[in-house]
Amino acid sequence: MNLFLEEDVPDPTDFPPDTNAPGLRSLDEVLRCTICRELFEAPVTVNCSHGHCFCSLCIREQMNTKQECPLCRQTIAEVYIRRNPIVEDILGAWKLSRPFILKLLEERNSSPPATPPTHSVTLQSIPSSLSKRRRRMSSSSDDEIVELPGPSEMRQALQKSDVKITSSRTSSRKPMVQCPICRKEMTEDIINRHLDDNCKPLSTIRSPTPKKRKIQTQEWSRLFGNDSFANKGKARSKPLPELDIKEAESLPKMAYDTVTAKTIRERLSEYSLPTEGEKPALAARHLRWITMFNANLDASPSERKTLQQLRKELRKREENEGLQKRRKTRPHNVDVNVYEKDNKLAFAQLVEQARPKPPSQRPAVQASVCDDTSILDEVAVSDSTEIKRTSGSGVQ
Amino acid sequence: MSTRRLQKELLELKNEGAPAGIQLLKGDDFQSWILSIEVLGESLYKGDKFALEFRFDSQYPIAPPSVTFVVNEQFQAPEHPHVYSNGHICASILANEWSPVLTVSAVCITLQSMLASCKRKERPPDNDRYVARAPADPRRTRWAFHDDDV
Numbered sequence A: 001m002n003l004f005l006e007e008d009v010p011d012p013t014d015f016p017p018d019t020n021a022p023g024l025r026s027l028d029e030v031l032r033c034t035i036c037r038e039l040f041e042a043p044v045t046v047n048c049s050h051g052h053c054f055c056s057l058c059i060r061e062q063m064n065t066k067q068e069c070p071l072c073r074q075t076i077a078e079v080y081i082r083r084n085p086i087v088e089d090i091l092g093a094w095k096l097s098r099p100f101i102l103k104l105l106e107e108r109n110s111s112p113p114a115t116p117p118t119h120s121v122t123l124q125s126i127p128s129s130l131s132k133r134r135r136r137m138s139s140s141s142d143d144e145i146v147e148l149p150g151p152s153e154m155r156q157a158l159q160k161s162d163v164k165i166t167s168s169r170t171s172s173r174k175p176m177v178q179c180p181i182c183r184k185e186m187t188e189d190i191i192n193r194h195l196d197d198n199c200k201p202l203s204t205i206r207s208p209t210p211k212k213r214k215i216q217t218q219e220w221s222r223l224f225g226n227d228s229f230a231n232k233g234k235a236r237s238k239p240l241p242e243l244d245i246k247e248a249e250s251l252p253k254m255a256y257d258t259v260t261a262k263t264i265r266e267r268l269s270e271y272s273l274p275t276e277g278e279k280p281a282l283a284a285r286h287l288r289w290i291t292m293f294n295a296n297l298d299a300s301p302s303e304r305k306t307l308q309q310l311r312k313e314l315r316k317r318e319e320n321e322g323l324q325k326r327r328k329t330r331p332h333n334v335d336v337n338v339y340e341k342d343n344k345l346a347f348a349q350l351v352e353q354a355r356p357k358p359p360s361q362r363p364a365v366q367a368s369v370c371d372d373t374s375i376l377d378e379v380a381v382s383d384s385t386e387i388k389r390t391s392g393s394g395v396q
Numbered sequence B: 001m002s003t004r005r006l007q008k009e010l011l012e013l014k015n016e017g018a019p020a021g022i023q024l025l026k027g028d029d030f031q032s033w034i035l036s037i038e039v040l041g042e043s044l045y046k047g048d049k050f051a052l053e054f055r056f057d058s059q060y061p062i063a064p065p066s067v068t069f070v071v072n073e074q075f076q077a078p079e080h081p082h083v084y085s086n087g088h089i090c091a092s093i094l095a096n097e098w099s100p101v102l103t104v105s106a107v108c109i110t111l112q113s114m115l116a117s118c119k120r121k122e123r124p125p126d127n128d129r130y131v132a133r134a135p136a137d138p139r140r141t142r143w144a145f146h147d148d149d150v
């Protein structure tokens, strides 16, 4: 109908309703993140009592704003984000089978119902690897024979995702606490040291024993090939040699209101990220990088993006925002300053978040402006405590 | 994220239809949509039709859309204790209670119920004061949360 719908947007309604193709539409729906509506990417489970699942990047970006499960509003914490490898594996298989099944359905619809059932559906466009095995698919109308990926193909798809869990996420059974400054989560035994060190990256202080600490520092240098954190005096660090994303550890956030622009520039240049712009823009870029970097680690190692890919994505997103801002503010003559000015609000929010707050302090709605917001709260979550999407598997 | 998410929402509105009493009037770009909203059944607003303007930025759906009732020659803002005469709405789900799993149609349904349950047609007590100094984007309004002065 209009231009911007012409782009292909895969959606659960690509599948017929249950009466025609039982379960497929719901399957495609439950495998989608409720934040972005895409098939889960690096799916993770949060620590609400429902175990709600989101794309890692979606929920981490949301948690830069609010430590709350978007679906049930329970308080959640980044430290308890867990990979969901089984969902990731299911998606690996579903991404293979989705176009295949859609094609089958299309062919079923276009072929006359009188087609002899013993004759298999033609599948020229399906890669031969997918059509090795024949299987009977029980169908409500007839028993057409269709070709589906056999177990070996499934296994192949599944093997692509290594289910090995990174040790950093499971090794510590000690109670975790969140740094009130940088919000990085860590075990209790190192928090004081971390604070004394002005929120230095954890890897350098992960272990309280001096001997192990040395090993850890070496590990850091091996990964990043540079002792930049030791040479704090230098104005600018060189880009570090590209680290192996398969072995990377999650990065800590920074307390943006307590560090200087120079410090943020240093950190950015270590990852070969642009360092132009003033503090608000730098802080926004750094936070986004950290979020993308950490989300990427929630994908199985074989599915992870390279740093180069992450950088490209970051640039694209900054460009998109620039475009949008330009449209809003001035049609011409947009320079870095405009971008920074626009980032100031976001920056103020970042600073606000970084401030230590007692956990019980939740924004309470004041009565002065608007007397009775509780009515809205009831409406928003009227039927149950969960916010549900309105679509469901309705009839067409 | 915003454009793909909006495409999906639009597709859903077109494929499955908007919820009862709600109609998409304008949805041809990623910046702003307009939907009409009517309260079905018995209510103080029986027979009235209002229009809601949604404005999105690249942070959507992590950040809420900016939502206002359209006020022009054709439409007026409903007279309601949470709706200012300039179309701004004091609704927690558009501010601190926003959740990224909410959608345009979920917001419409919520506002529809807000109107449906209204007992008395009246403006918020501070209407004149607020309207005189309100920012263009209601999201810039501080809807008076306690920790603003921390």
Ligand SMILES: [Zn+2]
Pocket: A033, A034, A035, A036, A037, A038, A040, A041, A054, A055, A058
């Ligand atoms: Zn997502």
Ligand SMILES: [Zn+2]
Pocket: A048, A049, A050, A051, A052, A069, A070, A071, A072, A073, A074
């Ligand atoms: Zn939840």
Ligand SMILES: [Zn+2]
Pocket: none
């Ligand atoms: Zn196990």
